[in-house]
Amino acid sequence: MAKHINIKKILLFGLAGLGLIFIFCIIFIVFIITRVDNKYTGEELFNAVNIHRKDIGVQELQLDINLCDNLVDRWKSIRDGDAHRSFEDWAAKEGLVEGGVAKNFKLLGEMYVTATTPNNAVAWWVGSPGHKLTLEKPELNVGCAYANDGTGVLIVAEK
Numbered sequence: 001m002a003k004h005i006n007i008k009k010i011l012l013f014g015l016a017g018l019g020l021i022f023i024f025c026i027i028f029i030v031f032i033i034t035r036v037d038n039k040y041t042g043e044e045l046f047n048a049v050n051i052h053r054k055d056i057g058v059q060e061l062q063l064d065i066n067l068c069d070n071l072v073d074r075w076k077s078i079r080d081g082d083a084h085r086s087f088e089d090w091a092a093k094e095g096l097v098e099g100g101v102a103k104n105f106k107l108l109g110e111m112y113v114t115a116t117t118p119n120n121a122v123a124w125w126v127g128s129p130g131h132k133l134t135l136e137k138p139e140l141n142v143g144c145a146y147a148n149d150g151t152g153v154l155i156v157a158e159k
Contacts, residue, residue, distance in 0.1 A: 039149075039150075040117060040118045040121075040147050040150075040152070041147055041148075042071070042144070042145040042146035042147045042148075042152065042153075043145070044118045044147070045118040045121055045122075045145040045146075045147045045152040045154065046061070046063070046143065046144070046145040046154070047118070048118035048119050048121065048122045049061060049122055049135065049143070049145065049154060051122075052122045052126070052135065052136075053135070053136065056136060058136055058137075058138050059138060059141055061140065061141060061142055061143040061156065062141060062142050062143075063142070063143070063144060064142035064143065064144060064157065064159070065144070066096070066104070067096070067142065067143060067144035067155045067157060068144035068146075068155075069094060070094055071144055071145075071146040071153065071155065072146055073090070074087075074090050074110075074146070074153055074155075075146045075147075075148065075151065075152075075153045077090065078112045078151065078153055079148075079149075079151050087110045088100070091108060096108060102157070104159070105142075105157040105158060105159060106139070106157075106158040106159070107137075107139060107140060107156075107157055107158040108155075108156075108157045109134050109140070109155070109156050109157070110153065110154070110155050110156075111125060111131055111134055111135065111153070111154045111156070112151065112152065112153040112154070113125060113151070113152055114150055114151045114152075115150060115152070116150060118147070118152070121147075121152050122135070134156065135156075137156075139158045140156045140157060140158050141157075141158055141159055142156070142157050142158075142159050143155055143156040143157065
C-alpha cells in the first residue's frame with residue numbers, strides 16, 4: 001500500500017520555511033547595517049552641522065575647546081537617560097555657567113540626537129522646529145560635538 005503524498009502540503013511548508021528564512025535574513029541584515037552605520041564621530045557630526053549651516057548661508061561654528069572639555073561625560077549622561085534634565089548642572093560643573101548665567105558666552109545650548117549617520121542627525125534636527133532654530137541661529141558661532149554608538153551631543157554658544 002503506497003502512501004499518498006500531498007504536494008500542496010509540501011509546497012506550503014516549503015514556502016513557509018523559505019519565508020521564515022527570508023524574514024530572519026532581513027532582520028539580520030538590518031541589525032548589521034545599523035550597527036555599522038551608526039559609528040560616526042563627534043568631528044563628523046560637527047562637520048555635518050557646519051555643512052548644513054554653510055548651505056543655508058549661516059556662519060559655520062568654530063570649535064571651542066572649552067565646550068569640548070569633558071563632553072564625553074555629558075554624552076554618557078545623555079546615553080544613560082539623563083538628557084536635558086542635567087545640562088545646567090553639567091554646564092555649571094564645567095565652569096560654563098555661574099549662578100544660572102553663562103560665563104564667557106552670551107548664549108549656551110545643547111542638542112542631542114540618536115541617528116545612524118551625522119547627516120541623518122542634522123536632518124532630524126532640521127525636522128524639529130526648536131532644534132532647527134538652534135541649529136540655524138546665526139548668533140551661535142562656537143560649538144563642540146561628541147558622538148558614539150549613534151548618539152551625538154552638540155554644545156553651541158555665542159561668544
